[in-house]
Amino acid sequence: MLSQQELKQRVAAAAVEYVLPFMGADVVLGVGTGSTADLFIDALALHRQRFKGAAASSERSAARLAAHGIKVYDLNEVQGMPVYVDGADEMDAGLNMIKGGGGALTREKIVASVAERFVCIADESKLVERLGAFPLPIEVIPMARASVARRLELMGGRPQLRSGFVTDNGCQILDVAGLRIDVPASMEAEINNIPGVVTCGLFAIAGANVALLATQQGVRELRRPS
Structure with missing residues (x-):
């Protein structure tokens, strides 16, 4: 094998x-x-x-x-x-x-x-079969990290800051477990519209x-x- x-x-x-x-x-x-x-x-x-x-x-x-x-x-x-x-x-x-x-x-x-x-x-x-077992990475502007996390919790997610990590763009990553991703494109658009989100890791x-x-x-x- x-x-x-x-x-x-x-x-x-x-x-x-x-x-x-x-x-x-x-x-x-x-x-x-x-x-x-x-x-x-x-x-x-x-x-x-x-x-x-x-x-x-x-x-x-x-x-x-x-x-x-x-x-x-x-x-x-x-x-x-x-x-x-x-x-x-x-x-x-x-x-x-x-x-x-x-x-x-x-x-x-x-x-x-x-x-x-x-x-x-x-x-x-x-x-x-369905996306979501892998925690969804979301790149955020640092000053918006807490406000974005609260919005994600309202969507049923459990966001966690990727500790000690900074993106090539100088931003931070929230890894979000627990999201139910039934319609990936709709969720991608919803998360990307949260103020402070650079982009989410859904490619749908x-x-x-x-x-x-x-x-x-x-x-x-x-x-x-x-």
Whole structure:
């Protein structure tokens, strides 16, 4: 039986094969953040001469790309990208996701919004029937932390400050357990409208277009329902 690390390596390699047809001398790829994205970057480096560079969703990923000799572009320099590749903490059959376990949710959402398609790469443990077992990360402006937490409690959540953590944007993360996420896009909009919220880790209004899911039987490709 393959370990979770081996499954991640397998799906990272599959993701590189998926993006190869989009590569070209003028192409900038979007790259996410996390342990699976790290493996994707490592595998992508073997093809660094086939594309222009990458836009990263975190300082961590930017450093890893640069270490492999891949040019990293500020997103303000990028007009568009054919594809953005990133992992997920949870994903349902509709390719709605919870992201932000690594704290890069806001930049992930921004970079993904510039790409023509979002490809989620994950191992089979991330596929769930309903989102919410993984606490929902919410990036907040520090002065609003307590007021946002009170609003989340009224929604049935149990928010907890991610202690000692500051995002690349200089903000804080509330990890919220106990939310009943029946309609992910509606909850995403509701939370994002709370004053002081930068963004929440629900990716449902604009979820993944394609998911590559590593299983013991191989890598499955799932598509977002139209």
